[in-house]
Amino acid sequence: MSATDLENAVDGGGADRTGGERVGRRALLGGLAGTAAAAVVLRPGLAIGDDQEDPRPLGTVPRAGAGGTVREVTLYAVAGPGNRLAYGTTPENASIPGPTIEAIEGDEIRVTLVNTTSLTVSLHAHGVDVPAADDGTPANGSVVAAGARHTYVWRTHAPTKRADGTWEPGSAGYWHYHDHAVGTAHGTDGITRGLYGALVVRRPGDPLPEKQFVTVFNELTINNSAVPDSINYSANLGQRVEWIMITHGVASFHTFHTHAHRWADNRTGLLSGDDDRTSVIDNRTTGPGESFGFQIIAGEHVGPGTWMYHCHVQFHSDGGMIGIFTVNNADGTPPPGHTEHMANHREMAAMMMSAGGHAAHGGSEPAKAQVAGSPTISQSDVPGGGDEDAHAGHEGHGG
Amino acid sequence: MEDTAVPPVRTDRFARRALLAGIVGTAAAAVAVPKVTAAAQDVSVKKGQAAVGGRTLDVTIYAVALPDGNFAYGYTPETASIPGPTLEMVEGDTLRLRVINQTGRVMSAHPHGVDYDIQSDGSLQTNTAIPAGEERTYIWRSHEGGMGADGVYTPGSAGYWHYHDHALNGSAHGTEGIRRGLYGALIVRRAGDPLPDVQNIVVINDANINNKVAPNTPTFTARQGQRVEWVVIAHGNSFHTFSLKGHRWANNRTGLISGPDDGAQIVDTRTVGPADSFGFQVIAGERVGPGRFEYHTHVALFWDRGVYGWFDVLESPAPVVTVTGIADGETYGDSLTKTVSWTVTGGAATGASSATLDGQPLENGAALRLWTLPLGQHELVVVGKGTGGDTTTTVRFTTKTSFADLQALVTSLPMSETTRAGLLDRVTRAAGKATSGSESGAISLLEQFISRVENQVRSNAEVRSVLLRDAQALIAELGALDAAEGGR
Ligand SMILES: [Cu+2]
Ligand SMILES: [Cu+2]
Numbered sequence: 001m002s003a004t005d006l007e008n009a010v011d012g013g014g015a016d017r018t019g020g021e022r023v024g025r026r027a028l029l030g031g032l033a034g035t036a037a038a039a040v041v042l043r044p045g046l047a048i049g050d051d052q053e054d055p056r057p058l059g060t061v062p063r064a065g066a067g068g069t070v071r072e073v074t075l076y077a078v079a080g081p082g083n084r085l086a087y088g089t090t091p092e093n094a095s096i097p098g099p100t101i102e103a104i105e106g107d108e109i110r111v112t113l114v115n116t117t118s119l120t121v122s123l124h125a126h127g128v129d130v131p132a133a134d135d136g137t138p139a140n141g142s143v144v145a146a147g148a149r150h151t152y153v154w155r156t157h158a159p160t161k162r163a164d165g166t167w168e169p170g171s172a173g174y175w176h177y178h179d180h181a182v183g184t185a186h187g188t189d190g191i192t193r194g195l196y197g198a199l200v201v202r203r204p205g206d207p208l209p210e211k212q213f214v215t216v217f218n219e220l221t222i223n224n225s226a227v228p229d230s231i232n233y234s235a236n237l238g239q240r241v242e243w244i245m246i247t248h249g250v251a252s253f254h255t256f257h258t259h260a261h262r263w264a265d266n267r268t269g270l271l272s273g274d275d276d277r278t279s280v281i282d283n284r285t286t287g288p289g290e291s292f293g294f295q296i297i298a299g300e301h302v303g304p305g306t307w308m309y310h311c312h313v314q315f316h317s318d319g320g321m322i323g324i325f326t327v328n329n330a331d332g333t334p335p336p337g338h339t340e341h342m343a344n345h346r347e348m349a350a351m352m353m354s355a356g357g358h359a360a361h362g363g364s365e366p367a368k369a370q371v372a373g374s375p376t377i378s379q380s381d382v383p384g385g386g387d388e389d390a391h392a393g394h395e396g397h398g399g
Numbered sequence: 400m401e402d403t404a405v406p407p408v409r410t411d412r413f414a415r416r417a418l419l420a421g422i423v424g425t426a427a428a429a430v431a432v433p434k435v436t437a438a439a440q441d442v443s444v445k446k447g448q449a450a451v452g453g454r455t456l457d458v459t460i461y462a463v464a465l466p467d468g469n470f471a472y473g474y475t476p477e478t479a480s481i482p483g484p485t486l487e488m489v490e491g492d493t494l495r496l497r498v499i500n501q502t503g504r505v506m507s508a509h510p511h512g513v514d515y516d517i518q519s520d521g522s523l524q525t526n527t528a529i530p531a532g533e534e535r536t537y538i539w540r541s542h543e544g545g546m547g548a549d550g551v552y553t554p555g556s557a558g559y560w561h562y563h564d565h566a567l568n569g570s571a572h573g574t575e576g577i578r579r580g581l582y583g584a585l586i587v588r589r590a591g592d593p594l595p596d597v598q599n600i601v602v603i604n605d606a607n608i609n610n611k612v613a614p615n616t617p618t619f620t621a622r623q624g625q626r627v628e629w630v631v632i633a634h635g636n637s638f639h640t641f642s643l644k645g646h647r648w649a650n651n652r653t654g655l656i657s658g659p660d661d662g663a664q665i666v667d668t669r670t671v672g673p674a675d676s677f678g679f680q681v682i683a684g685e686r687v688g689p690g691r692f693e694y695h696t697h698v699a700l701f702w703d704r705g706v707y708g709w710f711d712v713l714e715s716p717a718p719v720v721t722v723t724g725i726a727d728g729e730t731y732g733d734s735l736t737k738t739v740s741w742t743v744t745g746g747a748a749t750g751a752s753s754a755t756l757d758g759q760p761l762e763n764g765a766a767l768r769l770w771t772l773p774l775g776q777h778e779l780v781v782v783g784k785g786t787g788g789d790t791t792t793t794v795r796f797t798t799k800t801s802f803a804d805l806q807a808l809v810t811s812l813p814m815s816e817t818t819r820a821g822l823l824d825r826v827t828r829a830a831g832k833a834t835s836g837s838e839s840g841a842i843s844l845l846e847q848f849i850s851r852v853e854n855q856v857r858s859n860a861e862v863r864s865v866l867l868r869d870a871q872a873l874i875a876e877l878g879a880l881d882a883a884e885g886g887r
Contacts, residue, residue, distance in 0.1 A: 059550015207551050240549075253638050255672040259520060262512055264554055271554045274544055277651040277663065280554045282511050285638065285672035300553065301542055305517030306525060312674035314574040315636045322572070335517065337525065344524040348571040 061240065064202040067106025067156065074112045075099070077121040077144070077179075077195065084224065085182065085193040087123075091116050096224045097216050098197030100244070101177065103128075105170045105203050109154040111177075115144040120181050121190060125199055126291065127175030128154040136180045143181040156201050172203040173267060174293030176246045191248045194224045198244045200293070206268065209242030209295055211235045217256065217286065217311060217321065219249035226320035227349030234326040235298035244293040247286040255312040257283040258325065260302040269294020283312055299327035304335030306342060320352055449588035452491025452541065459497040460484060462506050462529075462564075462581065469580040469610055470502055470567065481610045482602050483583030485630070486562065488513070490555045490589050494539040500529040506567045506576055507535075510585055511676065512560030514540040521565045528566035541587050557589040558652060559678030561602075561632045577634045580610045584630040586678065592653065595628035595680055597621045599710070601694060603671065605635030606701055608708055616708035619694075623684035623715040624786025629654075629694075630678040633671035640697035642668040643710065645690070646681040654679020668697050683786075684712035718748035718785040720792040724767070725779060730797040733770045733869065734807035740764045743783030743790070751784035769798045770808055770865050774872055800869040802830035808869065812862045818855040822848060822866070829873075838881040845870045845877075 075087045078094035088094030103109050113123045122143040124136030132140050134152040144150045156171035178196035183189020198214045213233045216223050222231045235241045243263075245256050262282040263269035269292075271278060284292065299305070304327045311321035324345055328334055460483065461476045473479025488494050498508050507528035509521035519537040520527045529535045544555035562585050564576025573581070584600045599619040602609050608616045621627045629648075631641045648654035649663040654677075656663055669677065684690070695707030724739040731737065740763050743752045754761045756779050757772070779794040809822045825848040832840035849870050856863040 059546075059548060061549040061551050207549075240551075253672060255674050257511075257674055259522075260515060260517075262554070262558075271544065271552050273546070273552055275657065276552075276554075277649075277653060277655075277657060277661070279650075279652045279677065280512070280556075280558050281675075282560075283674040283676070285670055285675055295551075297553070301514035301540065303516045305520070307517070307520070308522060308524065310572065312572075312672070313636050314572060314577065314634075314673060317572040318570070318574050337517065341517075341525050344526070348524060352571070 062208040064104050064204050064206045064208060066204050067104035067158065069104075069107050071101075071103055071107055071109045072112070073099075073101055073109060074114060075123065076114045077117050079117040079119075080194075083193055085117065085119075085121070085179070085190060085195045087195060087197055096194035096196075097214050097246070098177075098195070100198040100200060100212060100214055102200045102202065103154075103156055105156050105158040105172050105201060107156050107201075109156070110151055111154065112149055112151045113144050114149045115146055118146045119190075120145050121179050121195065122181035122187065123150075123152050123177055124180035124187065125152070125154050125175065125177045126289070127173045127199065127201060128156050128171055130154055138181055138185045158203070170203060171201045172206070173201055174244050174291050175199040175201060176244075176291045178248065188250060192219065192250070194218075196246065196248055198246060198291070198293075200242075200244065207240065207270070207295060210239045211298075212242045212244065213325075214244045214246070215256070215309070215323075216246045216248060217252075217254045218247075219252055220316060220319060220321060222311075222321055222323055227322060227352055228346060230320075230323040230345070230349060232324040232326065234328060236328045236332050237299040237304050237330040239298045240295055241298050242293060242295045244291070245284075245286065246291040247288055249288045251288075252316070253285065253287040253313075254316060254321070255283050255285050256309075257312040258296075258309045259307040260305065261296045261298075261300075261307070261325075263294030263296060269296070303327070304329050306335060306338050306345070308345075318352060318355075320349070322349075447594055449489050449590055449592040449594060451590045452489035452543070454489070454492045456488065456492055456494045457497070458484075458486065458494060459499065460508075461499045461501055462508075463501045464503060465580070470506070470564075470576060471580050472498075472508070472583055476501055481580035481582075482600050482632075483562075483581070485584040485586065485598065485600055487586045487588065488539070488541050488556075490541050490543045490557050490587060492541055492587075494541075495536055496539060497534060497536045498529060499534040500531060502531065502567070504531050504568050505529065506581060507565045507573070508537055508562050508581075509565035509573065510537070510539050510560065510562040511674065512558050512585065512587060513556055514542060523566045523569065523571055539585075543589075555589060556587045557592070558587055559630050559676050560585040560587060561630075561674075561676045563634065563674075578604070582632065582634055584632060584676075584678075586630065593626065593655070593680065596625040597627045597683070598630070599627060599694075600630045600632075601641065601708075602632045602634060603637075603639045603641065603696055603701075603706060604633075605637050606704055606706060608706055612705035613707050614705075616705070618709045618711060620711045620713055621683035622713050622786055623689045624788070625683045626680055627683050627710075628678060628680045630676065631669070631671060632676040633673055635673055637701065638670065638672045638698070639701065639706070640668050640670050641694070642697040643681075643692065643694045645687045645692040645712075646683075646685070648679035648681060654681070683710075688712075689714040715786050715788060716745050717788060718743045718745040718783040718790045720752070720781050720783040720790050722779065722781055722792060722794050725794055725796050727794045727796065730799055731769055732804040732807075733772070733774060733798045733800050734804040734811070735769050737767045737769060738764065739767050739779065741781045741783075741792075743785075745785065745790075749784045749786060752782060753784075754779065754781040756780075770812075770869075771861075772798050774798050774800060774868065800872050802826060802833065802873065805866070805869045805873065806830070808865065812865070813859060814856055814862060818851070821851050821855070825851065826870075833877060838877040838884075842874050842877050842881075845874050 076091045078086050078088055078091050080086055086094035086096050087098030089099050111123060115121050120143050122136040134142050136142050159170035160168045162168055177199050178187060179190025180187040181190060196216060218224055225231055247254060262280050264271045265279045265281050307325045307327060309323055309325050310317040460472045460474060461479060462472050463476045463479045464470055469481060471479035471481050472483025474484055500506055505528050507521035517525050518527060521537060541556035544553055546552050562583055563573055564581035565573035567573060567576030567581060582602055604610055633639055647665050647667040649656045650666045651663045689712045692710040693707055694710050696702050720741055720743055722741040724737045743750060757777055777796055781792045783790045805826050809819060809826060825844050829841040829844035832844060849867060852863060852866045
């Protein structure tokens with residue numbers, strides 16, 4: 001692995017939401033580029049300063065605007081190499097996890113699922129308002145047969161005071177969606193094989209990130225991958241990073257841990273102020289079906305570095321549930337020692353694998369064996385990210 | 400060490416610090432937290448409230464191999480323990496942790512929660528572990544929370560965190576070091592956080608607590624009423640539910656609620672997975688009294704295999720209240736002035752107290768002019784506060800008057816000298832009559848005394864009423880005596 005490869009790999013992480021390039025890396029899918037338009041559909045309404053009458057001091061951070069829009073999204077369920085299944089906004093850009101779908105409280109999301117596989121698949125959402133007919137389960141018939149399509153309608157709402165004086169919470173949260181039909185009535189095989197993605201519902205006024213990472217602990221893999229194909233992310237010092245963490249699997253619980261970064265244990269990961277007594281954590285227990293998210297400033301109070309993130313269950317991390325979060329210098333150049341630290345990471349990953357890492361006992365199969373004629377499915381935080389080899393050759397460092 | 404980059408600062412820390420200094424600075428001075436200088440080792444708990452941070456704490460710990468095959472951190476090689484020393488900081492402090500590796504193999508110290516640059520990561524991958532026989536100084540910083548210029552609040556570092564090995568024997572994630580005991584608690588307090596009297600560290604390390612299994616797990620003790628801080632850390636591969644009997648806490652940063660509107664859930668059991676940590680403070684035996692309480696994993700599989708221990712809440716000896724100046728059952732002449740004071744002592748005394756005299760608040764050390772009290776029975780009630788309950792001491796005493804007292808009062812109370820001379824003459828002569836057995840003569844002179852008081856002591860109503868009261872009391876006493884003797 002050359003230094004150039006490493007640098008390309010570093011660049012793999014994170015949807016870049018900086019400035020006008022909100023589509024960012026999503027369009028650069030390791031040679032299997034999807035259309036930028038599809039990604040735009042997923043992230044409408046997040047206009048800078050598009051606030052209504054939010055009494056909060058806004059500062060300079062871009063914030064979520066008002067809800068109330070109908071979002072139309074098309075998702076394709078695709079079978080890929082290595083027995084994988086994935087969602088994509090086109091058949092070609094399917095990824096594990098699938099595209100991150102975003103909305104603002106008050107929005108209605110209409111997801112048309114187009115099933116290109118030979119299996120019956122579905123789409124089941126967490127957190128949003130879903131009528132039974134769109135629940136995505138075999139029990140109520142809202143599944144999609146091979147070659148068919150179905151439009152799921154997910155609604156969201158703002159916090160509302162009920163007539164009895166109590167409050168109904170709003171829909172805002174770091175949620176997720178997944179298959180509920182493949183293999184079992186609970187979609188166990190579909191999830192195992194990669195049919196899952198993040199669903200973010202924001203409250204108007206919520207700060208918007210510059211970068212977004214999606215990490216899914218799926219049984220003993222991260223995004224159906226394990227070292228040496230670790231899921232790596234990068235951001236520049238000072239960038240606002242949103243990290244969405246989802247857990248899936250048949251039996252395992254995990255503890256998600258980030259080196260040198262920490263967050264509040266609540267809806268947003270942010271504190272309201274000095275009097276907010278919410279725990280601040282850098283390690284969180286999570287089990288199947290759970291999700292949470294938080295925003296951090298890359299390198300805040302700690303500086304650039306080749307930081308690890310991993311499951312802190314020791315035999316999970318030793319088995320490969322580990323990745324790298326590279327905080328570049330503010331100008332986008334790699335942090336000091338980066339090449340060496342990445343080399344160390346690879347060396348230790350190889351040792352883990354030779355000691356029988358999880359990839360060796362069936363958590364997932366190597367992504368490299370491509371089925372002839374079928375599209376590549378990349379395992380990553382966003383389509384095209386993370387899988388370092390898939391990145392060789394695309395744009396270099398952003399600096 | 401070379402600073403590779405300046406971390407971005409988004410917080411107006413100066414203003415906040417200045418504000419805090421104004422509020423908390425006096426409290427800090429009151430508890431006399433020593434200014435920590437280089438080589439200071441003591442980062443243990445101080446009574447009262449956490450001081451304002453900003454200090455640089457230089458701490459040296461050793462990592463050693465124990466004879467039983469475990470490993471441990473310690474302030475000295477001889478005192479190394481599992482868990483290792485509990486390291487404490489206040490937001491704003493910097494901890495320079497010098498780790499001397501005497502384990503004979505590579506190891507490290509990796510913290511959770513605090514700020515460290517990549518040189519202090521303590522991982523093999525970043526080349527920041529410590530080879531056998533060498534040492535390394537890790538720099539752990541902390542910060543206060545504050546609003547950033549971007550309008551988003553940055554949380555402070557406060558929390559119940561921990562540190563652990565991340566490298567022993569070449570393990571990329573410190574798996575072996577953690578399994579064999581290289582872990583400890585790291586507490587970052589916010590200025591003003593309450594400090595505990597007692598601290599219990601519980602590390603559920605897979606199938607043991609602090610690398611021990613019951614009955615060898617720690618038995619913690621506290622006196623009823625003491626503020627007890629629990630720090631709970633999990634390690635290894637298993638998930639647990641830490642449970643404490645007889646006590647409960649809020650599921651937030653401190654375990655304390657801010658008031659009745661605080662929506663934090665109150666729990667007595669909490670799920671923890673590997674590397675999770677939390678802490679809370681309870682009052683030992685609060686509302687449940689003394690006794691033996693179990694702490695344990697509530698996962699029965701592990702509980703049954705010895706992942707439990709005991710928390711003994713000892714009955715508090717009642718505080719001892721010692722009153723001086725006034726004694727129970729005594730009678731005092733009303734011309735006396737008594738300085739009434741009391742002390743509250745004993746193992747569980749908080750030093751706090753309150754007192755009432757005949758139902759009215761009385762200050763400790765008050766000079767009590769007895770003539771200002773009605774003649775007769777009085778009740779002084781002193782409550783000494785104790786952590787396990789209060790001690791109430793009642794002192795009953797009587798005030799009376801006499802010719803000597805009345806003479807003393809006439810001598811000392813404010814009035815014109817002419818009046819004083821006349822009154823002294825009457826009362827002295829009345830005393831003489833009484834001494835010689837002539838009650839009626841004495842009464843007659845006291846009636847003259849009364850008449851003079853009524854005519855001449857006009858400006859000071861209090862003095863006037865006291866003199867009249869005492870003279871009439873003497874007359875009543877003499878009359879009773881006369882009647883008892885059958886008259887003369
Ligand atoms: Cu795990
Ligand atoms: Cu850790």
